[in-house]
Amino acid sequence: MRRAVLLEFRKMRRLRTLPIVLVMVVAVAALSSASLFAGSTQTTFEDPAAHPWAGLLLSYTLMAAMTSPILAAVLASRQTDIEHAGTGWTLASIAGFTPGTLCRAKLAALSGILLAAVLIQTLLVVGAGMLAGIRVPLDAGPWIGYTLLLFLVDVALVALHIWLAATVENQLISVGVGMLGAFLAVFTLLAPGAAFWIAPWGAYALISHVAQTAGEVGYVTPPYPWIIGLLALVGITFTLATRRFNRLER
Amino acid sequence: MSAVITTRGLTKTFKSHTAVDSLDLRVPQGVVYGFLGPNGSGKSTTMKMLLGLTRPTRGEIEVFGEPLTPQSRTRLLPSIGSMIEAPPGYGHLTGAENMRIVADMLDLSSHQVDRALATVRLTEHKDKLVRNYSLGMKQRLGIAMALARDPSLLILDEPTNGLDPAGIEEIRTLLVQLAGQGITVMVSSHLLDEIDKMADVLGILSAGRMIFQGTRDDLFQHSIPDLLIETPDPAAALALGITATPVTGGIRISGTDKDQTAEIVRRLAVAGVPIHEVRRIQQSLEDVFMDLTGRGGLL
Ligand SMILES: Nc1ncnc2c1ncn2[C@@H]1O[C@H](COP(=O)(O)OP(=O)(O)OP(=O)(O)O)[C@@H](O)[C@H]1O
Ligand SMILES: [Mg+2]
Numbered sequence: 001m002r003r004a005v006l007l008e009f010r011k012m013r014r015l016r017t018l019p020i021v022l023v024m025v026v027a028v029a030a031l032s033s034a035s036l037f038a039g040s041t042q043t044t045f046e047d048p049a050a051h052p053w054a055g056l057l058l059s060y061t062l063m064a065a066m067t068s069p070i071l072a073a074v075l076a077s078r079q080t081d082i083e084h085a086g087t088g089w090t091l092a093s094i095a096g097f098t099p100g101t102l103c104r105a106k107l108a109a110l111s112g113i114l115l116a117a118v119l120i121q122t123l124l125v126v127g128a129g130m131l132a133g134i135r136v137p138l139d140a141g142p143w144i145g146y147t148l149l150l151f152l153v154d155v156a157l158v159a160l161h162i163w164l165a166a167t168v169e170n171q172l173i174s175v176g177v178g179m180l181g182a183f184l185a186v187f188t189l190l191a192p193g194a195a196f197w198i199a200p201w202g203a204y205a206l207i208s209h210v211a212q213t214a215g216e217v218g219y220v221t222p223p224y225p226w227i228i229g230l231l232a233l234v235g236i237t238f239t240l241a242t243r244r245f246n247r248l249e250r
Numbered sequence: 251m252s253a254v255i256t257t258r259g260l261t262k263t264f265k266s267h268t269a270v271d272s273l274d275l276r277v278p279q280g281v282v283y284g285f286l287g288p289n290g291s292g293k294s295t296t297m298k299m300l301l302g303l304t305r306p307t308r309g310e311i312e313v314f315g316e317p318l319t320p321q322s323r324t325r326l327l328p329s330i331g332s333m334i335e336a337p338p339g340y341g342h343l344t345g346a347e348n349m350r351i352v353a354d355m356l357d358l359s360s361h362q363v364d365r366a367l368a369t370v371r372l373t374e375h376k377d378k379l380v381r382n383y384s385l386g387m388k389q390r391l392g393i394a395m396a397l398a399r400d401p402s403l404l405i406l407d408e409p410t411n412g413l414d415p416a417g418i419e420e421i422r423t424l425l426v427q428l429a430g431q432g433i434t435v436m437v438s439s440h441l442l443d444e445i446d447k448m449a450d451v452l453g454i455l456s457a458g459r460m461i462f463q464g465t466r467d468d469l470f471q472h473s474i475p476d477l478l479i480e481t482p483d484p485a486a487a488l489a490l491g492i493t494a495t496p497v498t499g500g501i502r503i504s505g506t507d508k509d510q511t512a513e514i515v516r517r518l519a520v521a522g523v524p525i526h527e528v529r530r531i532q533q534s535l536e537d538v539f540m541d542l543t544g545r546g547g548l549l
Pocket of ligand 2: 407
């Protein structure tokens with residue numbers, strides 16, 4: 001398996017995976033912190049009761065929900081499409097690597113990249129907050145919790161998209177689903193009650209550590225059982241699906 | 251000669267359509283085995299089953315004397331080089347990077363990779379993106395990928411597809427040379443002409459069934475060439491009631507064995523028809539092949 005993951009990194013060369021991730025990370029960080037530089041926001045920077053960090057986390061949550069489904073779709077689709085185009089499934093199979101192994105290795109490799117990306121993204125947003133002059137101390141708990149869950153939900157989505165890209169050869173479908181997902185993720189953030197029903201994209205709303213009630217932004221505890229349940233479901237589905245790929249004849 | 255591949259009753263059915271029907275394949279060691287058949291006759295499907303890429307519906311496969319199972323397959327794969335249908339290769343990577351991936355999958359040395367690239371004469375193009383390769387170059391890269399592991403068995407599905415005549419000749423020479431080193435080569439084609447010159451043993455498939463398996467000479471013996479009798483008086487010969495086609499300078503008779511030939515010659519001589527020459531028409535293997543596949547087989 002370790003070898004299969006290293007192979008995925010080799011294949012990633014010239015796939016522009018890193019530049020795409022980098023552009024996305026910077027864009028999300030920039031959009032999330034854009035409001036920091038508006039005059040009306042700056043008046044809250046020294047007032048703990050105004051929760052300036054929570055406000056920033058809310059706009060980060062919104063931007064992440066808007067972009068992550070597309071990023072997951074693009075990364076998974078690019079990394080998987082090459083196997084269709086280059087008869088890579090067969091090439092790997094005659095060297096003893098099953099299609100299921102290939103998919104799992106892709107998930108592992110992309111997860112590594114996503115972990116770094118999400119961490120950098122959060123650090124950039126926090127950095128922007130400090131740079132803009134937020135004087136209230138940072139509420140580390142929700143930020144760490146959100147970053148971790150965002151990473152896990154991203155991994156789950158990449159898993160589903162690898163499965164989709166491996167099953168449906170036309171990658172327009174894959175990317176199209178990603179775009180639709182982004183729309184749904186934002187929609188569920190604005191109408192939280194619907195989040196459970198629009199799995200898996202609703203997860204981007206479920207993991208939110210902040211909420212806006214009556215114009216006030218405040219921290220909330222996300223529904224962990226639901227989130228864990230959803231992640232477990234995706235995990236089981238991916239395991240079973242990749243096992244089925246091993247028996248599939250191409 | 252021991253067999254490297256043996257199958258018994260190998261069958262593959264897709265839904266109701268039987269693509270490969272009760273195949274008893276025997277590929278002897280160290281030969282070039284030409285696997286022939288028209289489009290859709292089941293060559294690729296058979297090769298996929300031999301490589302464990304497709305599960306047989308029925309029948310047994312033995313490779314290097316071992317029954318093919320998921321366990322034995324993992325053990326055997328490193329010594330089997332293969333290319334099935336389209337040549338593999340990641341278009342966004344260079345030839346060398348593709349080879350590096352194959353090398354990493356199988357723990358091959360850079361020496362093995364370099365030698366394989368040199369063998370198919372791709373060394374000077376190895377740093378080009380595979381996306382920009384010509385069809386022939388892609389085909390060569392696929393063969394290099396199969397060769398890099400120093401296989402004892404090579405299974406190549408239409409490796410000369412898309413190559414120009416010089417390229418075809420080169421692959422032919424290469425395969426004969428590899429067989430000379432003791433490597434067993436199984437190579438498929440739908441053109442007899444391509445394989446005829448290199449194959450020691452031929453297996454001919456038609457609609458999923460093996461209609462012939464044996465040497466080239468065996469194949470000729472199965473099919474009797476037409477008899478040509480040169481005479482200045484074909485009308486007199488035909489008047490004797492011999493079933494024949496008049497041709498310039500004589501008559502042509504098909505399907506006669508040695509005894510029948512003797513009898514015809516005797517009758518012509520008795521009737522006083524002048525005979526200038528009696529001979530068999532040199533038959534091309536292509537004719538034999540068309541004859542076999544068209545007629546549905548001898549076996
Ligand atoms: N996955 C599949 N599902 C259904 N039918 C299939 C499948 N693969 C092959 N077949 C059928 O099996 C038959 C044999 O196909 P195969 O590809 O083995 O032929 P072939 O001899 O390799 O032909 P060609 O010279 O065109 O490559 C064809 O009728 C084909 O339609
Ligand atoms: Mg074929």
